[in-house]
Amino acid sequence: MKIIVPVKQVPEVAEVKINPETGTLIRDGVPSILNPFDEYAVEAAIQLKEAHGGEVTIITMGPPQAVDALYKALAMGGDRAIHLTDRAFAGADTWATAFTLAQQIKKMEFDMIICGKQAIDGDTAQVGPELAELLGIPQICYVRHLEMSEDGKTVIAHRETDEGYEVVKAKLPVLITATKGLNEPRLPNIMGIMKAKKKPLEVVDAAALGVNEDLIGLKGSPTAVRKVFPPEKRSGGIKIEAEDPKEAAKQLVEFLAKKGAI
Amino acid sequence: MTNQIRAEKIATSDLSGVKIVDDPEEITDTYALYLDDESHSFDGKTERILFPSTENDIATILSDAMQNATPVTIQGARTGLTGGAVPLGGITINLEKMNSLLYMNYYPEKDMFSITAQAGVLLEDLVKAVITKDLSELEGKGSSEQQDALQKFLADGREFIFPVDPTETSAWLGGITACNASGARTFKYGAVRDWVLRIRMVLMNGEVLDIRRGSVIAENGKFEIINSDGFITEVTVPTYRMPPTKNAAGLYAKPNMDLIDLFIGSEGILGVITEVELGLVALPESMMTVMAFFPSEKDAVDFVYEIRAPDSPVQMEFLEYFGPNALKIIREKASSAGIKVPALTDATQAIVFFEFAFTDEDMEEKVMALEMVLNNHNSSSESSWAGLDRTELEKMKTVRHFVPETVNATIAMRKAQYHEVHKIGTDMAVPDEALREYLKFYRDTLEEQGLEYLVWGHIGNNHLHVNILPRNPAEVELGMKDYMIFAKKAVELGGTVAAEHGIGKLKRDFLVLMYGEKGISEMQAVKRALDPKWLLNRGNMIAVPEEFQ
Structure with a gap:
């Protein structure tokens, strides 16, 4: 089974401050981490691979330092990673981000895509569903329990709702977004970290991706953030x-x- | 090189910038915290608390106090564990208004940056300013070279830290210097002493010494301080031998020692430190933090011996230990806090927590070497918990913190039943070769008595904290006797009675064990030379002689 896990590097949220003049996040000196919800996604992918065989590819779009998030996911047990990085990708909203990821994923074989339900910085929970739409595959969001049918052709997922949970069945290929409680992400160990540094890591820029620059990054973003402000105290x-x-x-x-x- | 230094007379202050609290009720009510420290062992009292804002204020207050023979207690953040900052009469000088960062220096020959700050700067603020390079406070301060150093620092792509990394970041710089604090990374980088490049301090007579490391060195066991009136104060270096361990007990003394070292760790009995220059180091590019799990204490200790040997393939930044009883706490708390540590099985009896730096080039070599050493002692790198990023490190720190947190909560509960109950925590360290024997001595003593205890701490420096948790007053008494027995044994093994918490007012009896009456009288002689009326921080380190009581 081939599984793709798109991840994001995010600032550690407890430390984020907002510049009162510009209304933008102050990222200087704020440590970056692998988005915690993505850890559930990575763990789910590795568990499926351990049970059914296959390969787990971690993919991210982000600046050069986002490679650290890829290493973390590889240290947990991902097999290989793809880093989409280019100045032209910068300033992307959720749409442009999903579009860019989709262009890369379209070139790949996969049976399942597992995302974290949302990133803890933007909290939009849109990239996963948009990605499924762009790829034309079914999506099951907010999944807290996941199992495969015996023939390995369908998944049965419990998705969280406000009232309880729904049990949803879908044929592969499918996109899942993982929520807290799906599993206990494993802790990385020394060997895992060392092996991570030796696993294949492909760096892809805009030219290699072969996309029209008007459709990516800031230019390809139909939405713009007008203002960011902390909630009133x-x-x-x-x-x-x-x-x-x-x-x-x-x-x-x-x-x-x-x-x-x- | 010289053994002489000139003391400088500075302008007197009219004390208009000094906040003074002298209403007795206000002192015991609003300022009660200023009569206590983290040892909570003394009922402090003081006639007046003064908050100077300049060095001139301090000089004036001290020379006035000297004329009136008023005892003076110098205070920082009161995070100490030995009562060193608790006044037992006289006046109190608190340095909280002396809280400016001053300037940076750069030393090309060592490729080292330093930062100079006033004594009342909060360590946490300094740490944060350095790591984030948020140093706008320094703009326009100091000489043009110092401004250049600042610009160079800001432009440097590396991240810098104050390497000692004391755990208690709510301490102030004057305090960590006067008490020679240690920290997480003392195993690799040494104590605060090793990173203090310069201090300014006001002596009891109100004159100021500006001491740069390497500029005033003892000759024939003597220093000479030339006072502004030309009178020479001779200071004789004590002759006792200090243990070859991490040490915060007594005045520093070595034959050809630097004058700056006499004042670092002197617990405020010789003068008031007003300014400190601290060296900084660049953080290694990659660092791996690891918890390794062992089936027995012996395996863990043997691992430590092998991995810290001079020919070890991996140089550790720090090595911390959690013994079997500490592990019980970690196991219970981790599961209720939702941190699942798969490798922490029922068979695990000990944890060694460590960190090492690596580069992409030497990573494999180091990991494979580490794997072999772990395998030699019934552990493995596959079963470890390791992290490269902040979240993982924070999780590990949370796990580590479960231990003191649970101990303190347990003691608080027992205290509610018996007021006399308190935690008994040791601070002894022994030389490398004595670690096994000392650890066995701890165990044999405590197991036989059936006391509740746990062992954890800085195993890299053979500096384990034994925490005894008495269940009733009788056990408190037994535990206190044990403390004396442990102190004697540490000295017998060539170690120290106070590796990092210092002596203060609480542990003077142990200092006698270490240096004998002769050693104490040599320290007294230093004290008399610099503070002839015995006014500064009375009761710290050495008892007040009868004639001054």
Whole structure:
């Protein structure tokens, strides 16, 4: 079984700050990591390969340093990696990103594509579904349980919904997006990390991909971010400090009434 | 080279920039934290807390105190574990307003950058400013060479760190220097002492020494400080021999020592450090952090011996250890925190946590060599947990932190039942060859007594923290006796009674074990030469002689 896992390198979210003047993310000094949801995708792919044989290809579109995210996925057990990197890819929205990934994937054989449900920086959860549309294959999103039929031709997936979960069956090839709980991503070990550095890693630029530059990167992005801003800080509550409990209760009632709570 | 240094008289201050708190109620109420440190072992008291903002303020406060014979306690962030910053009377000088980063220097012969900062700068702030190169505070400060050094630093593509990497980043620079702190990377890089290139300090008489490493070296066991009035203060270097270990016990003393080393680790008894210049190193391009799992303590210790040997194929940045009882905690907490460590099976009895730098060229060679050493001791690189990036490292740090966190929580619970119960944590280190014997001594003693305990810590430096968790007051008493027994044994094996926490007010008795009465009187002589009225940080390191009490 041939499985492709598209991944993204993201800034560690706990550290992200926004420049108040420009409204853009301050990335200087913020460490980059493999998107945590992608770890579930990588783990799922490796488990399928271990059970059914085959090959796992990790693919990312990103700047040169995004290679670290590929190494992490290779250290977990991916077999080979493809790094789409070119200045022309920069500034892509979800559409241009999915389009670029699709151009590469169209050249490849695959039975399944497994994505993380979303990246923790943009949180859009769009690239996976868009990719399935561009490739013309079925998609099952927010998957928390995954199994193969005995003949290996269909998957049965449990997909999370607001109310519970749905059990969905689909023929291969199919695109899955993985959510937390699908599995426990394995921890990399020394040997895995060393082997990762020796696994095949193909670097592909815009020319090699052979795409019209108007369809990729900033130019190929129909949407643009106008402004990024942190949510308004919640202001602190009030503290009632009257010594007499009756007086305190009175103040509380007045406050709640003013707020329309009672 | 000379053994002489000139002390500089600086302008007196009118103290208008000094915040002074002297209302007794305000001190015990609002400023209660300034009467305590992380040892929580002393009921501090002080007449007045002063917050100077310049070196001139400090000089004026000290010379006034000297005239009035008022004891003075110097305070940093109070993160110490021995009561060193806790005042027991007199006045207190807290350096929190002296918190500016000053400038950078560059030394081409060593290809080394340094950063100079005031004593009240928070270590965490310095660490962050250096790693992110967020140094706008330095623009326009210092000489033109220092401005050039800053620009060169900003343009340098490498990432830099203060290599010692003390764990307690809420400490301040003056404190880590005065107490010669250690850190995660002390195994490779040594203690703070090894990275202090220059200090400025105010002596008790209000005069200032500016000491650059390498410029004032003892001759015939003496230093001479030439005061501004021409009077020469002679300081005699103590003659005791320091242990060949990581050490934070007593004044530093070696025959041809550098004057700067006398003050680093002196716990504030000789003067007030106002400015520190710290060396920085470039981070290696690639670093692998690893937890390796062993079926027995013996296997883990044998692994440590082999991997840190002089001919070892892999030079470690640090080597940390978790023994069987610490592992129980890790196992329980990791599963409830949702961190699944597959290799941590029921058969695992010990963890060695380490880190090493590599390049693409030497990676395979190092990993294969490491694999062999691991295999020699019933472990393997396949069963390890390793990481190259921050998330993995953070996860490992979380796992490591489970140990002290659980110990502290357990003690807090027991304290609720018996007020006298407290954690007993050792800080001894022994020479390399004595590690096995010392570890066995710990075990034999504690197992026989049936005390609850665990062993973990800086095994690379033979500096293990034994934590005894007493269940009742009788066990506290037993544990305290053990502490003395462990200290004696460490000295017997050629080690130290205080590898990193220092002596402070809490461990003076242990220092006597190490250097004897003669050693203590030699330290007293140094103290008398620089602080004739015995006013600075009274009670730290050496007891106050009767005539001053």
